[in-house]
Amino acid sequence: MNLGIVLVDDEPLIRSGLRAIINAEPDLSVLGEADDGAGVTAMVRRLRPDVVLMDVRMPVVDGIEATRRLLANLDEPPRVLVLTTFENDDYVFDALRAGASGFLLKRARPDEVVRAIRLLAAGDSLLFPAAIRALAARRAPATPTASGLDSAGLTDREAEILRLIAQGRSNAEISAQLIVSAETVKTHVAHVLAKLDARDRTQAVIRAYDSGFIAPRDPHPDGG
Amino acid sequence: MPRPRELLAIPARRSTWRRYAYHVIGAALVAPYVTLTGFVALALQGGAGVVAAWTIAIAACCLVAPIATGMLAPVRMLEIAAARLLLGVEVDDADLIRDAASWSTRWRSAAWFVAHVAVGGVIGTLTVILPPVVVSACSAPFATGDVQLGRLDATVPGGPESAWLVPLALLSPAALVYLAVGVGALLARVAPRLLGPSPAEQLGAAQRRADRLAERNRLARELHDSVGHALSIVTVQAGAAGRVLDSDLAFARQALSDIETSARNGLRDLDHVLGLLRDDTAARAPTPTLADLQRLVASTRSAGIDVTAELTGRIDEVPQAVSREAYRIVQESLTNAARHAGDVPVSLTLNVGVEHLELKLTNPLDASRTQRGGGGRGLNGIQERVASLRGQLTAGPDAGEWRIAVRLPLHPTP
Numbered sequence: 037m038n039l040g041i042v043l044v045d046d047e048p049l050i051r052s053g054l055r056a057i058i059n060a061e062p063d064l065s066v067l068g069e070a071d072d073g074a075g076v077t078a079m080v081r082r083l084r085p086d087v088v089l090m091d092v093r094m095p096v097v098d099g100i101e102a103t104r105r106l107l108a109n110l111d112e113p114p115r116v117l118v119l120t121t122f123e124n125d126d127y128v129f130d131a132l133r134a135g136a137s138g139f140l141l142k143r144a145r146p147d148e149v150v151r152a153i154r155l156l157a158a159g160d161s162l163l164f165p166a167a168i169r170a171l172a173a174r175r176a177p178a179t180p181t182a183s184g185l186d187s188a189g190l191t192d193r194e195a196e197i198l199r200l201i202a203q204g205r206s207n208a209e210i211s212a213q214l215i216v217s218a219e220t221v222k223t224h225v226a227h228v229l230a231k232l233d234a235r236d237r238t239q240a241v242i243r244a245y246d247s248g249f250i251a252p253r254d255p256h257p258d259g260g
Numbered sequence: 261m262p263r264p265r266e267l268l269a270i271p272a273r274r275s276t277w278r279r280y281a282y283h284v285i286g287a288a289l290v291a292p293y294v295t296l297t298g299f300v301a302l303a304l305q306g307g308a309g310v311v312a313a314w315t316i317a318i319a320a321c322c323l324v325a326p327i328a329t330g331m332l333a334p335v336r337m338l339e340i341a342a343a344r345l346l347l348g349v350e351v352d353d354a355d356l357i358r359d360a361a362s363w364s365t366r367w368r369s370a371a372w373f374v375a376h377v378a379v380g381g382v383i384g385t386l387t388v389i390l391p392p393v394v395v396s397a398c399s400a401p402f403a404t405g406d407v408q409l410g411r412l413d414a415t416v417p418g419g420p421e422s423a424w425l426v427p428l429a430l431l432s433p434a435a436l437v438y439l440a441v442g443v444g445a446l447l448a449r450v451a452p453r454l455l456g457p458s459p460a461e462q463l464g465a466a467q468r469r470a471d472r473l474a475e476r477n478r479l480a481r482e483l484h485d486s487v488g489h490a491l492s493i494v495t496v497q498a499g500a501a502g503r504v505l506d507s508d509l510a511f512a513r514q515a516l517s518d519i520e521t522s523a524r525n526g527l528r529d530l531d532h533v534l535g536l537l538r539d540d541t542a543a544r545a546p547t548p549t550l551a552d553l554q555r556l557v558a559s560t561r562s563a564g565i566d567v568t569a570e571l572t573g574r575i576d577e578v579p580q581a582v583s584r585e586a587y588r589i590v591q592e593s594l595t596n597a598a599r600h601a602g603d604v605p606v607s608l609t610l611n612v613g614v615e616h617l618e619l620k621l622t623n624p625l626d627a628s629r630t631q632r633g634g635g636g637r638g639l640n641g642i643q644e645r646v647a648s649l650r651g652q653l654t655a656g657p658d659a660g661e662w663r664i665a666v667r668l669p670l671h672p673t674p
Contacts, residue, residue: 047492047493049493049496049497049522050493050496052497052500053493053496053499054496055500056500056501056508056511057496057500057503060504121485121488121492122488142492142495143495145499146502146503
């Protein structure tokens with residue numbers, strides 16, 4: 037499957053470097069570039085990329101606002117992969133809250149860049165679960181309400197699967213761990229996303245952290 | 261309550277005699293006011309009655325004049341220095357000099373000055389009166405007829421029935437010493453309240469500190485952003501160039517040139533911001549260097565710490581950065597020794613070689629005192645300084661001594 041990508045970053049040298057890395061892959065191609073968030077929605081509407089690589093800090097319209105606009109104005113928005121210089125950047129978590137599906141450090145190795153793009157497009161496991169958890173921990177209330185997602189009405193099995201998703205488990209891994217068929221896991225995941233009104237796993241996990249359903253500061257092993 | 265053993269050791273302590281010296285200074289300060297009182301009273305006697313003249317003179321010269329003196333800023337600074345040095349109290353006067361002293365501060369320091377002079381007057385008077393009294397009291401059992409006690413207006417009968425006076429007389433100087441120490445301790449306890457900064461002044465100082473920190477934070481963030489940006493470009497471009505080296509040589513060539521430019525810009529920003537941080541500290545006070553070491557040793561000695569210093573090599577040729585840090589390291593080590601080891605001799609050796617500067621500071625471990633860690637605050641500071649210069653530090657007990665050894669490279673290693 038060929039994936040189309042749009043690059044949004046105010047630094048031309050970052051764009052040219054990423055473009056070379058991405059275009060070197062046979063299945064990935066950069067469709068367009070923008071140097072701030074203002075024209076992204078129009079460009080995406082025209083080029084129909086699968087993934088947008090979006091710098092989080094930009095002049096005029098930053099990555100958070102551009103992500104929000106993309107999701108609000110398009111029926112089938114692309115996945116947004118937020119680019120950041122620093123891992124412990126509160127802006128990154130804000131971008132994830134605004135609807136970005138994952139984030140990528142600019143210092144990532146070329147193979148990590150292309151892996152992240154493919155993983156995000158496939159959408160069947162969470163990118164950097166431990167890092168998202170750490171970001172959530174910086175922002176989470178000290179005493180989260182234990183039953184934050186009560187209104188969503190998750191079944192016990194669905195709640196269990198949401199926890200596994202937060203740990204970065206893929207559908208295959210979840211089906212192996214719970215000893216259920218891959219189809220069943222897929223159905224459960226779809227139900228979780230629907231009940232949480234989340235467009236992908238990342239959004240579901242952010243909601244789980246934000247609501248206190250999962251306390252990000254709790255020590256428990258991470259899958260990724 | 262102190263244990264009896266500690267009580268017995270009091271007269272042998274250095275701090276005891278420092279406190280005594282503080283009282284003697286107070287006593288010396290009494291003299292001008294007394295003299296002034298005499299003059300004023302004599303001048304007034306013609307107009308008013310004798311009693312009225314003396315009352316006015318005493319009120320004006322022994323109360324109003326000392327209070328006015330105590331309100332002067334230089335007097336306050338002298339009193340703070342004396343209290344630190346001789347009473348051994350920590351008085352926080354950080355940034356005080358910048359503010360004009362408030363009236364509450366003036367009144368507090370006036371109260372302190374009056375207390376200092378009054379206590380000094382009493383102790384000083386007793387010190388002068390007591391020796392002849394002791395001598396005459398001791399001679400009373402052997403005398404015939406009444407014996408005058410020193411120059412006091414009191415007599416005791418001569419002969420063996422006055423023998424009880426002898427032990428009393430012999431103990432009285434010791435009692436005076438304990439009195440001086442006790443009153444000194446009392447003064448030391450109220451010193452921070454009377455000589456320290458007022459809440460408003462503390463607030464002002466805290467505000468200035470906060471401003472300074474905010475400024476430093478801003479610079480740190482700026483550095484973080486600009487160097488982070490440059491390094492991101494370097495990483496992405498280098499990664500890309502590696503990927504396409506075989507297929508797109510022109511891109512790789514351009515990438516190398518961009519990497520060079522970005523790295524250079526990052527270094528320039530680094531240089532600039534670090535320069536600002538350095539200037540920021542430099543502007544506040546002339547930073548002492550090893551050239552000021554003799555003065556540091558002398559002032560440490562005058563604070564009652566027995567320091568022997570042996571300085572060898574071309575100290576004046578040590579690079580400024582190393583020299584500044586080395587001075588601070590010596591200063592912090594001496595402070596630590598004084599704080600944790602008490603009154604023990606400290607030996608300092610400093611040698612400047614061709615490649616390295618070596619300094620060593622030792623003091624005997626006092627077995628009766630536990631070496632309080634104090635969170636290692638002092639040692640942490642030293643450690644940071646040594647690390648920033650890529651030097652080596654060893655610190656710890658060694659053959660009955662506490663020992664700090666530091667080795668600093670004189671020139672940065674490439």
